[in-house]
Amino acid sequence: MKVIVYTKNIIENIEKAQTLVNVPISLMFKDFYEDIYGHIADKINNKIFGLHLKDGICYSIGKAVRSQNGAVAVTTYDAMDCVVNKCINNIYIPIDGFDNREGVSLYDAEQIARMVRACDDNSHAYGMITSGCLNENRPSRQRLYDIWNALKTSIESISLGGSFWLGQNENLPDFISDLRIGEYMLFGTIPYNNDKHKLGRNGIELSTKVIGVFPDRNQILLDCGYSMADMWDCACVNKELVYSDCSSEYTMMACCGRASDYCIGDVVTFVPNYKSLVKLRYAEHEYK
Incomplete structure (x- = not known):
């Protein structure tokens, strides 16, 4: 028994994903398939989220290290530890999308963001929303605008995930900085969407x-x-x-x-x- 990874298909999926949305595509490499990154790194130019990847953004709360460009924080303590002790200046704050994930309330997100900006003039706070991974619940377009309007004085933009959003047939708002994908990159599939014209190739x-x-x-x-x-x-x-x-x-x-x-x-x-x-x-x- 062995696993076969078709890197050409994965790269083609990344390229096709970019044609489906109007914002940059970012790539999520969970630690259990992180090794794939090394086999395609020289052929892509996307923002990277990973647990151990140097110069990437650590997606796991409390596990970021100095060599990484960004970290995820759900408390002011998490954020301060990253900025002050680990010299990580890009902090991503998960926001509640009503899907029983790790997102915090708008009030808590604002407190974390303000603390990040107060810690260091070079620090940046971003919102972070994930949908379609555990269930098909997702913020409506109006909810996205409500989140942005409540936080736009504290955060710079919102990073949106995951592959679920590739199937929504709508342009994403200007305040969405990027769309993070994982499933589509690997399998060419979109959760809760079977539109054959949008599907990629299995990798x-x-x-x-x-x-x-x-x-x-x-x-x-x-x-x-x-x-x-x-x-x-x-x-x-x-x-x-x-x-x-x-x-x-x-x-x-x-x-x-x-x-x-x-x-x-x-x-x-x-x-x-x-x-x-x-x-x-x-x-x-x-x-x-």
């Missing part, structure tokens, strides 16, 4: 091998179980196979045709779901 595949064939029950056994991926949520590229069950190490697939058509060593390919990338971070990777 990650999970390649598994057949290690057992059982003609009597018309099933095959694969060398990847739930300790490595959420196999029940991964899309099998081989359409004639249907997920049956799995253990920690292996997965059983039912054959719509004949199991006897398969041999030990045959390859069965999946498109992993986003959450499986957490488990697959330690798997063998091949970059193409």
Whole structure:
């Protein structure tokens, strides 16, 4: 079992994403797929959000280090620690988008932003909104304007995420500085939107091998179980196979045709779901 990463597809997805919105595209590299950045860094010129990436913006609260250009803060203490102790002058403040995430109230956002600007004349405070990752709740266009009007004397702009916004068929307001994407970059998909004209190309595949064939029950056994991926949520590229069950190490697939058509060593390919990338971070990777 190994992960195949198609860097050309990922780069093409980034380029296509830029055609779908009227603001710059920023890229989110969560730590469990952060290694991909090194394989495309010389071919992109986007703002980067990552946990460990030097010169990037650390998306994880309280984990930013001096070598990074920005940090996320949800309290005045977080922000002051970044500006004063870590010399990080770009502070992003998550704002509540009514989606049960880490966003703070408009009042708290204003207090944090004012403190950032008071700490250092070279410090900058930005708003940050994320939508479409945990659920389909998102601020309405009017809500975006309300947020901006309430905070525009304290923040410089608002960074908007994630790939969900690529499917909204509307120009984003001038105060939106960038749109952060992750899912679309990797898979070419847009949460809660199946418009084929907007979809990109899949950039990650999970390649598994057949290690057992059982003609009597018309099933095959694969060398990847739930300790490595959420196999029940991964899309099998081989359409004639249907997920049956799995253990920690292996997965059983039912054959719509004949199991006897398969041999030990045959390859069965999946498109992993986003959450499986957490488990697959330690798997063998091949970059193409």
